[in-house]
Amino acid sequence: MSSSFMLSMDHPYVLSEIERVPSGLLPFEGLHGHPHKLVIKASKELILTALQRREFFMYLAPVEVSGISSFSIFSAFFDDPDEPLFIFTPFVEDAKLAEDVFRIIQSENFEVFFFDQLNRERLGFTASSTIPISTSNRISSVQSFVPMSQLREVHSQCYNWFSTRNEGDDKAAIKIKLQEELFPTDAMMLDLRNDGASGPIHVSSLERHTNPGDMQELEISECLQRIIGDGEISIGPLRIDTDRELADVVAVTEKSVFIVQAKDIENTKRSIDANIQRKISKSIKKVKEGMVQLKGAIKFSQRDRYLVIKDKETSEVSKIDLHGRTIYGLVIVTELFDYEYGDYTKLSLRVGQDLGVSCVPMSFPQLAEYTFELPEEGRFIDALCTIYWQGILNGSFPKLRFNYPADDGG
Numbered sequence: 001m002s003s004s005f006m007l008s009m010d011h012p013y014v015l016s017e018i019e020r021v022p023s024g025l026l027p028f029e030g031l032h033g034h035p036h037k038l039v040i041k042a043s044k045e046l047i048l049t050a051l052q053r054r055e056f057f058m059y060l061a062p063v064e065v066s067g068i069s070s071f072s073i074f075s076a077f078f079d080d081p082d083e084p085l086f087i088f089t090p091f092v093e094d095a096k097l098a099e100d101v102f103r104i105i106q107s108e109n110f111e112v113f114f115f116d117q118l119n120r121e122r123l124g125f126t127a128s129s130t131i132p133i134s135t136s137n138r139i140s141s142v143q144s145f146v147p148m149s150q151l152r153e154v155h156s157q158c159y160n161w162f163s164t165r166n167e168g169d170d171k172a173a174i175k176i177k178l179q180e181e182l183f184p185t186d187a188m189m190l191d192l193r194n195d196g197a198s199g200p201i202h203v204s205s206l207e208r209h210t211n212p213g214d215m216q217e218l219e220i221s222e223c224l225q226r227i228i229g230d231g232e233i234s235i236g237p238l239r240i241d242t243d244r245e246l247a248d249v250v251a252v253t254e255k256s257v258f259i260v261q262a263k264d265i266e267n268t269k270r271s272i273d274a275n276i277q278r279k280i281s282k283s284i285k286k287v288k289e290g291m292v293q294l295k296g297a298i299k300f301s302q303r304d305r306y307l308v309i310k311d312k313e314t315s316e317v318s319k320i321d322l323h324g325r326t327i328y329g330l331v332i333v334t335e336l337f338d339y340e341y342g343d344y345t346k347l348s349l350r351v352g353q354d355l356g357v358s359c360v361p362m363s364f365p366q367l368a369e370y371t372f373e374l375p376e377e378g379r380f381i382d383a384l385c386t387i388y389w390q391g392i393l394n395g396s397f398p399k400l401r402f403n404y405p406a407d408d409g410g
Contacts, residue, residue, distance in 0.1 A: 004034060006183050007113045008121045014039075019119050022372040022402075023365070025075065025089050027100035036104040037111045038127075040075070043365045045334065046085040047114045047122050048206055049077040049272050050178065051185055054125075058105070058174040059165065060138055061158035065146040071138065072158050073101075076173070080276045086162070090155065093148045102139050105129045105176065112178060117368035118222055122206050124182035130175040155401070208267040216264040216364065217248050220332055223371040224251045224258060227380045231256075232318075237309035239300060240317065246309055247297040252320055253377055257307070259297050260330045261290040264364070267334075280337050287344050287361045290331030294359060295351045298329055302355070328384055329359035336363045338399070345391045358388040360397065373402040 008015055011031050018026060018039060026039040040050075050056060057078070060071040072091045076084040091098045104110050106129065114123040131139075146154055186207070204215045221233045231253035239246045249260040263286035265271055274282075301307045307320040329352070336344060344361050352359035362370070374380045383400055391397040 022369045027104050035109045038104050039113050041115045049079040054178045061161045065150045068146045070142050070145045074162050079272045083276045091145045125178040126180040128177050135172050216262045220249050223367050226371040226375045227377050228253050236312050240308040257327045261293045263290040263333045265334050286333045291347050291351045294329045327357050331361045341396045345397045
């Protein structure tokens with residue numbers, strides 16, 4: 001039996017390192033004699049999949065650039081047998097990250113901890129690995145990795161390989177088995193960090209059976225707080241004329257008004273087990289519903305120079321002068337699928353062009369990543385406008401990538 005408990009309690013000094021990345025793998029070796037630890041920072045859907053399946057797989061995706069043959073890894077969590085949730089970890093420049101990760105998973109005893117994108121520890125397990133001999137040989141044979149300047153090419157080759165992997169590739173994957181629970185997995189969390197948006201306490205859980213949007217609204221507000229500085233956030237503000245909810249979240253700065261509709265779904269075993277066609281259908285449906293609601297909220301806001309709203313908890317009335325402020329619309333859903341971006345774009349442009357407002361759908365993981373990577377209002381707005389105008393020009397919204405150096409690939 002392991003002597004470990006929650007990583008954030010046993011080793012709180014590592015939290016600053018976890019907070020510095022938006023998502024991914026973070027290896028921690030031998031903390032004060034404890035077993036090696038692998039931290040996985042990811043979406044709540046991926047974390048719940050790990051809890052339900054009690055395993056995940058690491059695929060070595062081959063790369064060949066400028067005469068250098070190496071690999072990167074996909075950590076795949078199979079909610080769906082053909083379309084898993086995954087984390088891509090590129091290995092470039094120096095071998096340290098690869099060496100640290102593989103040293104941990106090749107050790108006899110190690111532990112895996114899962115944190116969500118708002119730095120809350122959700123799961124912890126003792127773990128073991130099964131590594132095919134051929135894969136072990138590949139790991140030990142690589143002497144160098146491609147330069148950072150070729151990261152775009154690494155990304156392109158790896159994603160192409162993963163999307164066309166075959167049965168042999170599945171057999172060569174490293175299997176990580178999640179074993180003993182290090183702390184209860186069904187805990188309800190009270191987040192006492194004061195984000196300035198909605199009071200000092202956020203209540204959240206990994207599994208969400210009823211009213212999942214209530215927790216998502218708080219999480220959206222925490223993400224938006226990163227970019228609005230001293231601006232104000234209202235959760236579920238009411239229209240002054242009807243006392244009906246205007247939108248799920250409204251964030252106001254000196255220059256901008258962000259009107260947000262949250263369209264989350266239950267995060268349960270049933271939702272994880274749903275087939276990919278059902279997930280795609282629900283994703284499109286949620287974007288469509290969200291855009292209809294967003295259109296109504298924006299049209300109401302455009303009626304007058306002043307947007308008057310009421311706090312649903314305190315009944316305090318706020319009068320927002322829209323003169324000199326630009327409205328932006330967001331619909332936040334659980335998941336967006338790459339091959340459906342054309343449909344998402346059509347639904348969004350139909351509303352945005354009718355109202356003259358940039359309206360963009362995002363998955364919550366994207367919102368968390370964008371606000372992490374662009375923690376300033378101006379940079380975040382530039383990203384929104386880039387997404388929206390690329391949608392107008394190309395008929396499909398792009399997915400932004402961060403920390404990718406410019407290269408000949410554009």
